[in-house]
Amino acid sequence: MDKPKLIVDGKRMDGRAMDELRPILIKAGVLNKADGSAYIEWGKNKVLAAVYGPRECIPKHDENPYKALVRCTYRMSPFCSLEEHGRRGPSRRGTEISKLISNVFDTVVMAEHFPKTAIDIFVEVLQADGGTRVAGLTAAAVALADAGIPMKDVVCGVAAGKIDGEIAVDFGKYEDNFGESDIPVAVSPRTGELLLLQMDGMLTKDEVMRSVDMAISASMKVHELQVAALKERYAEKEKSGALGGEGDNGGGSLPSDAGGGRQGMALQPVPGDAGESAR
Amino acid sequence: MVEILDEVRKEFVKDLIANGKRPSGRAFDEFRPATVEQNVIPNAEGSARVHLGKTQVLAGVKLGIGEPFADKPDEGMLSTNAELLQLAHPTFESGPPDARSVELARVVDRGIRSSSAVDLKALFIEEGKAWNFFLDLYILDHDGNLIDAAALAAMSAILCAKQPRLEDGKVVREGSLGLVKSGATCVATTFGKIGSTIVADPDLDEEKAMDARLTITTTPDRVCSIQKGCAGGFTRDEVASLIDLAFEKGKGLRALL
Amino acid sequence: MFGAKRFGKEKFERAGFRGGRRGGQQFAPMPQAPAAGAEQERHGPESHGEPARKSRLVVPGELLGAAGRPIPHTFTEKGSAYSSVVGLFDDASGKLIPLEGVYTPALDDVVVGVVVAVRFAGFTLDLKSPYEGFISGKDTRDVFKLGEVLVSRVKEVDEVRNVDLTEASKLEGGEIIEIPSVKVPRVIGKNSSMIRMLQDATKSEIVVGKNGRIWVKGGNSALAIEAILKIEREAHTQGLTDRISALLGSGGQSRGV
Structure with a gap:
């Protein structure tokens, strides 16, 4: 296949500017059984994250007498891509991403509060369109907060890099596939610390740093959406007074995408105006 | 490991049922409210999400080219898999499909296959070449009766599944595509036996207390699959009356498709 | 909920399992326990009535102010105090009420x-x-x-x-309800006001575990349970005390005792 032109007349394939994020929607508390959960739609990505814990650590020999074991499992559904049916079962890529996301949360979760336990995070990519690992960890952070797990920050992630010679942020699938370099980043917004950082391709130092800076800047907007999603969850309860029991919270769950429009949700693409996680 | 808490709750539920009540307050033959949404995963050829009470299941359909099975050389290939995702319940573990998820997938598959809900003959292309119809059942939230929820999601996904084209030997999934050819619509209805009482659409608490389970999958006028699950048993008369109930309740679920 | 062992045939009026998730504090007067007041002092900040009108919702990592004496559910860095959980923070009293969390x-x-x-x-x-x-x-x-x-x-x-x-x-007979432990302080109320109101109105024996398990027996236990579940749902809203008082006064919804 001929490499498509990723940038035409200064605009990207979907019309975005270089530093513009795709529309993002985040909802907290979407599942019943999980201790905490969150759902994110990021462009066409659809990712569900759930947390169980702190709970008994199984297997017992993994337990740490001083702190909780924070572990994440990231998987993609076999129907997540526009192309072929994917594999059923774990993949090496999934294993690596699981480890990286585990490392992110091991840093921010105040694990010493729960010795000998495990905090299990599950990230399920239901539909993929580039940038699933950062979407996944962004949702996972919200799920952890939703579960009441003490953390030092609500972490989020954004990827940046180089496409068609330009530094840009947040790549869709084509940009990912045909771009020159992809740099996924996870940031602790409070401190600016980078908790996940990967890079591929061939870049000068200046290009790397410009990408990282662009990612950090964009991540602030993503963080606003995470906070809004968490606050919205409790504001609902406040307003209606009786928003059903625990069980009812999961009932609404994943927004549907039927017919191309999002039912009852208004999404505005970034920049400036961070895409609100609207109702 | 036997969870003591589960045992304690089981006794509570059994007593409740013996006294004529269900934990949820439902009538014995009452299904929980259900909703169905189609095309929730546009990347897939077909998809649907079902809520059955608090149980949530997502079904995804993908088609690809493959070689027909040796014993069915003129048909497409239906392949159904169920994943009890770890996020759906605290006890779900990672690893290859366990017996529970295999039974779930096979029961849903059987109903579809028997009723020809997917027209496998229409998926045949030429000798040695046919469409693979991959059906994946993703359990997102487990509050009992995964079979009915999964079967409903599967049927709904089948009904909106787009049929890709084959152009110059390549699979084309974009552009205007017709729907995959489907036949009858089948609907699964599951009943649980707790003591001597039979309840329709057991929720998780009831599932833990139940002795036996009977799933009857029906088209509007035929039975196309039956599965007696778990231990315990049903009398011949119970089976007969449950078939009647299956047709009745099946109508209600079918109306959601 | 589940029955606290089946000694004697307790008629279970209220059905339904409230799988509580999370943890909390405080307790209810019981024969051997020390006086409510004494307990309260020891766990001072953990018992509460309604959240202060001007509480703000905070999330992990959110700045609360300059670091002062240590407050539960917060951490300090470089002289500033930050929330570590999603909760309600009252700047005036410096109290942070977590909205979720395990016991x-x-x-x-x-x-x-x-x-x-x-x-x-x-x-x-x-x-x-x-x-x-x-x-x-x-x-x-x-x-x-x-x-x-x-x-x-x-x-x-x-x-x-x-x-x-x-x-x-x-604890024999009766029923157990499970609620998130973070909501237990609200069931107790300021100076045990809420729990006393429940006990007076229903004449039920109520034992509230800080871990979010509540045992109810006798009296109008159905009403007691209804009220407790309402408190759980609306724990962090304003005007709850009045609404509970009204519910108790009205005798609750008829549940076919």
């Missing part, structure tokens, strides 16, 4: 547990927490059985969260 056993907590293991040396209790509690055989004359529901007090918690319990007594 962690603490010294002197009164908890309602279920016996999940019987050993030679003693009994292990599930406390609706990642940490189990242990009652030494030396600490009790009773011989408890698997599945029995006990109320007891936390005697000691060591650095690796081994929890020793004492003053254990069986």
Whole structure:
């Protein structure tokens, strides 16, 4: 296949500017059984994250007498891509991403509060369109907060890099596939610390740093959406007074995408105006 | 490991049922409210999400080219898999499909296959070449009766599944595509036996207390699959009356498709 | 909910399992417990009435202000205090009420547990927490059985969260409800006002475990349970006390006793 032109007349394939994020929607508390959960739609990505814990650590020999074991499992559904049916079962890529996301949360979760336990995070990519690992960890952070797990920050992630010679942020699938370099980043917004950082391709130092800076800047907007999603969850309860029991919270769950429009949700693409996680 | 808490709750539920009540307050033959949404995963050829009470299941359909099975050389290939995702319940573990998820997938598959809900003959292309119809059942939230929820999601996904084209030997999934050819619509209805009482659409608490389970999958006028699950048993008369109930309740679920 | 063992045929009026998730504090007056007031002082900031009108919703990492004396559910860095959880923060009083969270056993907590293991040396209790509690055989004359529901007090918690319990007594009959432990303070109310209101109106025996398990027996237990579940749903809203008072006054919804 001929490499498509990723940038035409200064605009990207979907019309975005270089530093513009795709529309993002985040909802907290979407599942019943999980201790905490969150759902994110990021462009066409659809990712569900759930947390169980702190709970008994199984297997017992993994337990740490001083702190909780924070572990994440990231998987993609076999129907997540526009192309072929994917594999059923774990993949090496999934294993690596699981480890990286585990490392992110091991840093921010105040694990010493729960010795000998495990905090299990599950990230399920239901539909993929580039940038699933950062979407996944962004949702996972919200799920952890939703579960009441003490953390030092609500972490989020954004990827940046180089496409068609330009530094840009947040790549869709084509940009990912045909771009020159992809740099996924996870940031602790409070401190600016980078908790996940990967890079591929061939870049000068200046290009790397410009990408990282662009990612950090964009991540602030993503963080606003995470906070809004968490606050919205409790504001609902406040307003209606009786928003059903625990069980009812999961009932609404994943927004549907039927017919191309999002039912009852208004999404505005970034920049400036961070895409609100609207109702 | 036997969870003591589960045992304690089981006794509570059994007593409740013996006294004529269900934990949820439902009538014995009452299904929980259900909703169905189609095309929730546009990347897939077909998809649907079902809520059955608090149980949530997502079904995804993908088609690809493959070689027909040796014993069915003129048909497409239906392949159904169920994943009890770890996020759906605290006890779900990672690893290859366990017996529970295999039974779930096979029961849903059987109903579809028997009723020809997917027209496998229409998926045949030429000798040695046919469409693979991959059906994946993703359990997102487990509050009992995964079979009915999964079967409903599967049927709904089948009904909106787009049929890709084959152009110059390549699979084309974009552009205007017709729907995959489907036949009858089948609907699964599951009943649980707790003591001597039979309840329709057991929720998780009831599932833990139940002795036996009977799933009857029906088209509007035929039975196309039956599965007696778990231990315990049903009398011949119970089976007969449950078939009647299956047709009745099946109508209600079918109306959601 | 589940029945606290089936001694005697308790008529279970209220059905439904409220699988509580998370943990909390405070307790209700019970025969052996020290006076409510004394307990309160020891766990001062953990009992509360309605959140202050001007509380703001905070999330992990959100700045609260300059670091002062340590507040639960916060951390300090470079002289500033930050929230570590999603909660309601009252700038005036400096109190932070978490909205979610698991129960962690603490010294002197009164908890309602279920016996999940019987050993030679003693009994292990599930406390609706990642940490189990242990009652030494030396600490009790009773011989408890698997599945029995006990109320007891936390005697000691060591650095690796081994929890020793004492003053254990069986809770027989009645029903158990589970609520997130973060909501327990609201069920108790400021100076035990809420729990007293419930007990006066229903004449039920109510034992509230800090871990989020509440035992209710006798009196108008259906009304007591209805009120407790309403408090759980609306724990962090304004005007709850009045609404509960109204509910108790009206006798609740008729539930076909």
